Amino acid sequence: MQGANVSRKPPGLPAIEWDDLRYFLTLAREKSLSGAARSLGTTQPTMSRRLELFEKKLGAVLFQRRPSGLELTDTGRQILDYAGRMEDAALAAERIATGSSAGLSGTIRVTSAEWLGARVLSPLLAEFCTLHPEMNIELVTDTEALSLTRRETDIAVRFGRFEQEGLMQRKIGSLPFGLYAAPGYLKAKGLPDFRQRGAGATVIAMNAALAESVAETKWLRHHLAHAHIAFRSNSRDGQAAAAVAGAGLVCLPARLAGAYPQLRAIETPAPVPSRDVWLGFHRDTRGIPRVRGVVDFLAERTRRLR
Structure with a gap:
């Protein structure tokens, strides 16, 4: 008792x-x-x-x-x-x-990877805000994925499909990647020898914790397996800055590499894998005008994303 x-x-x-x-x-x-x-x-x-x-x-x-x-x-x-x-x-x-709120007004939170938010989404969302002055867009860029089901965010833009139940999603584009290096690195090291799988070269890669889930890192391991990893970062802009400083070869989205004119594209024996971009939102919010407005706007503007 x-x-x-x-x-x-x-x-x-x-x-x-x-x-x-x-x-x-x-x-x-x-x-x-x-x-x-x-x-x-x-x-x-x-x-x-x-x-x-x-x-x-x-x-x-x-x-x-x-x-x-x-x-x-x-x-x-x-x-x-x-x-x-x-x-x-x-x-x-x-x-x-x-969902009972009518019209394109109010706040919408959007989340994405850092560089994708800064280089791709920010200009588009700024345009949307200009078209709809009653809207307030909050863009959260973080390596930790915010949850749509727990309403930590209204819209998420990510690489790869969403696995959670109760979500609606659509593929909004595909981003090509390439191999890049700075002229200073190429002068010192030369072009990579792909037949020797990059022996004598140095490369820049994602953090080890992310390496298994990133397609271009797997590509690097296969084609440049004998290269020395000189620098790692989970920031794409951080990788690009390290490459500009001559740290090594780097796989980057072509859209991001274009923002660094100092980088030179390297011809490769096989293409670096592209990454599909998916937009997701909760099924229960599909009738909310402001959510639908942002979803449709981003889907249209990024339809030919490259």
């Missing part, structure tokens, strides 16, 4: 609210108080107090504190499933309610 009293909700505590579940879900996803605090724009002590109060309301421990971070208990895992479903329902209701 004593064990049964441990899980009983203490009397006099307020009822569970949606904010309790929102804080709990963020903690489960971030696996740390500090990470959850950053995500919600609050402080670590506040997150700790909110968790303590929620556990008191439930009369149960939801997380074990480990050196690696917060780990859900069995009870926490069960609650996570229900809380996730409640979040989906709440966000769906919010999307439907937002």
